[in-house]
Amino acid sequence: MTAEPLQPSSKPALTADDVRNATFPQTRSNGLGLDESKVYAFQEQVADAIEQLTQRVTDQDQQIEDLRRKIVDPANQARVQQAVSVLIKAQETADSTVAEANAFSQRVATEARATFEEARHRAADQLAEAERAASRAADESVAAREDVQREADWWATYRDSLINQLQYFLSSLGTHLSEAQQQAQAESRSPAQEQGGFMPPSVPAPVSRLEPPPKDVG
Amino acid sequence: MSQIDAEKLKENWSVVAAHGGDNVAHWFYGHLFVHHPEARPLFAPSMTTQRDRLVGALGHVVSHVDQVDELVPYLQDLGRDHRKFGAVAAHYPAVGESLLATLEHFSYDVWTTELADQWGEAYGLVTEVMVAAADEAAKTQPPFWEAKVADVDQRTFDIAVIRLTTAEPYPYRAGQSCAIEFSDRQPRLWRWYTPANAPGSTELEFHVRLLPGGPVSTSLVRSAHVGDAVRLGPPFGRLTLIDESDRPLLLIAGSTGLAPMKALVAQLARDGGRRRAALYFGARTVREAYDARALDELNARHDWLSVTTAISDDSSWRGTQGLVGEVALDAQDWTGHDVYVCGSPGMVDATLEFVAAHGVPGEHVRYDEFGESK
Numbered sequence: 001m002t003a004e005p006l007q008p009s010s011k012p013a014l015t016a017d018d019v020r021n022a023t024f025p026q027t028r029s030n031g032l033g034l035d036e037s038k039v040y041a042f043q044e045q046v047a048d049a050i051e052q053l054t055q056r057v058t059d060q061d062q063q064i065e066d067l068r069r070k071i072v073d074p075a076n077q078a079r080v081q082q083a084v085s086v087l088i089k090a091q092e093t094a095d096s097t098v099a100e101a102n103a104f105s106q107r108v109a110t111e112a113r114a115t116f117e118e119a120r121h122r123a124a125d126q127l128a129e130a131e132r133a134a135s136r137a138a139d140e141s142v143a144a145r146e147d148v149q150r151e152a153d154w155w156a157t158y159r160d161s162l163i164n165q166l167q168y169f170l171s172s173l174g175t176h177l178s179e180a181q182q183q184a185q186a187e188s189r190s191p192a193q194e195q196g197g198f199m200p201p202s203v204p205a206p207v208s209r210l211e212p213p214p215k216d217v218g
Numbered sequence: 219m220s221q222i223d224a225e226k227l228k229e230n231w232s233v234v235a236a237h238g239g240d241n242v243a244h245w246f247y248g249h250l251f252v253h254h255p256e257a258r259p260l261f262a263p264s265m266t267t268q269r270d271r272l273v274g275a276l277g278h279v280v281s282h283v284d285q286v287d288e289l290v291p292y293l294q295d296l297g298r299d300h301r302k303f304g305a306v307a308a309h310y311p312a313v314g315e316s317l318l319a320t321l322e323h324f325s326y327d328v329w330t331t332e333l334a335d336q337w338g339e340a341y342g343l344v345t346e347v348m349v350a351a352a353d354e355a356a357k358t359q360p361p362f363w364e365a366k367v368a369d370v371d372q373r374t375f376d377i378a379v380i381r382l383t384t385a386e387p388y389p390y391r392a393g394q395s396c397a398i399e400f401s402d403r404q405p406r407l408w409r410w411y412t413p414a415n416a417p418g419s420t421e422l423e424f425h426v427r428l429l430p431g432g433p434v435s436t437s438l439v440r441s442a443h444v445g446d447a448v449r450l451g452p453p454f455g456r457l458t459l460i461d462e463s464d465r466p467l468l469l470i471a472g473s474t475g476l477a478p479m480k481a482l483v484a485q486l487a488r489d490g491g492r493r494r495a496a497l498y499f500g501a502r503t504v505r506e507a508y509d510a511r512a513l514d515e516l517n518a519r520h521d522w523l524s525v526t527t528a529i530s531d532d533s534s535w536r537g538t539q540g541l542v543g544e545v546a547l548d549a550q551d552w553t554g555h556d557v558y559v560c561g562s563p564g565m566v567d568a569t570l571e572f573v574a575a576h577g578v579p580g581e582h583v584r585y586d587e588f589g590e591s592k
Contacts, residue, residue, distance in 0.1 A: 068253075071252065071253055072253075080252060083252045084245065084248040084249050084252050085248070087248040087251055087252055088244045088245065088248045091244065091247070091248065091265055092244070094263055094264060094265075095264050095265060095266045098263060098264035098266070099264070099266065102431040102432075102433060103431060105430065105431050105432075105433075105436060106430040106431025106432075107430075107431075108430075109376070109428060109430035109431065109436070110430045112375075113376070113430070116375070120503065120505075124532075124533055124534060127534070128533065
């Protein structure tokens with residue numbers, strides 16, 4: 001067991017010596033370039049910083065390497081096993097926490113969906129009931145309309161019959177009056193008044209039922 | 219793998235697995251992270267699904283260790299796919315060490331030097347295949363593709379149509395799927411979805427259904443906003459047009475299983491509409507017919523395409539009623555067609571039964587199941 005690091009530390013792209021030894025071309029314009037002493041001082045500063053950082057990285061790499069050696073040291077295997085067990089416990093806790101969150105999310109989403117489905121079915125049932133009620137109402141209105149229509153038809157027929165009867169009566173009356181008038185005129189010209197006074201003929205009474213007029217009238 | 223005693227490995231694996239796959243995987247990752255804590259950030263906080271995958275992969279490798287023709291393509295896919303997690307060749311030795319330590323831990327007294335050598339050799343070959351496949355893929359493809367959410371169209375409270383844009387066209391075939399990581403909200407959790415449009419543009423349309431308790435689908439449907447970052451893994455899957463076929467097609471989709479079917483229809487249109495296709499879309503309720511307008515447009519636009527929607531549990535629907543698989547297969551004789559099925563596991567299983575019962579040859583059938591992450 002070597003336990004090599006997965007990604008070993010790499011050397012910095014710029015070293016302190018690179019910074020110290022950097023040179024720059026002279027400026028061509030007299031008096032317009034940078035102050036060389038300031039540039040060199042800054043270079044030195046940067047080089048010192050890089051050296052310190054490099055040393056820190058080296059020290060930390062060494063610490064990591066020491067820890068890795070301890071891990072692979074057979075004498076430490078019991079501690080390594082213990083570390084593995086602790087890590088497993090920690091992972092189980094993390095998994096449990098995430099699982100609880102997912103279970104809660106699942107419960108909420110499932111309940112929401114169930115509530116929606118219940119509402120949907122209820123709405124569908126209510127819609128079906130409303131349709132049935134509307135259908136019943138439509139059927140009842142049709143029946144009622146038919147009753148009214150029948151009633152209306154009866155009255156229309158009765159009305160028409162009455163009109164016919166009245167028309168016939170008035171026509172008969174008119175005819176009779178005309179005849180009576182003619183007769184009266186004729187009688188007024190005749191001294192024979194003892195033949196009888198004028199008496200209007202009997203007027204047929206209107207029928208009270210829907211019966212054709214009696215055939216012997218007129 | 220001719221030097222490897224496959225039976226010895228299978229026997230040892232059965233001894234190890236008897237302790238419980240989850241326990242074995244727990245120990246493996248515990249060992250790996252103690253020795254290489256820098257590997258932990260490559261994984262999601264919860265390792266439940268990852269442990270299942272590890273055990274599944276190990277079991278698959280062990281059970282096929284003497285079937286090279288089947289095992290190599292599997293390992294190559296695995297190697298290519300692992301690139302999106304940030305796995306590199308340098309990780310494999312560490313994984314191998316933890317794997318051997320785990321096998322030894324659970325083998326107790328039956329562990330021998332010979333077994334260690336056998337497992338070491340097997341793992342070495344596995345690594346060789348996976349790394350070679352990853353290196354080959356690296357020549358032409360990035361490990362993943364960056365994308366941005368361009369639009370979120372929430373069709374119902376639990377179904378959304380999401381459009382993503384990529385910097386370059388994502389290289390897939392119509393009907394293939396890809397793993398998606400919702401980087402901004404659920405980093406390091408990858409779930410599989412299928413683009414609903416044909417390849418060639420920098421826009422991808424996905425149909426996402428919220429799975430109760432599913433962190434990625436819930437975030438995508440309920441929390442995605444324009445501009446959110448997403449990553450796409452490499453494309454995979456066989457729900458594609460059969461190259462050498464000119465048979466007409468029967469496409470049967472349940473719910474968001476419509477996505478790959480729309481992609482296939484788009485591809486058929488791009489190919490000139492030379493093959494007739496019948497698309498049957500099924501949903502339980504009218505509400506869940508979330509893409510009705512698009513289906514009507516497709517039906518009107520292409521005379522070589524017929525679209526039928528079947529609703530199974532909604533009395534307000536005045537159209538075709540019933541289970542989509544049953545409705546489709548009863549419509550006519552489909553034995554001369556290529557048949558594609560996609561939907562939930564229950565819907566796919568039921569539809570495949572109808573397909574078989576109606577005499578469609580198995581080699582003309584392709585299917586994919588949506589559901590919980592595996």
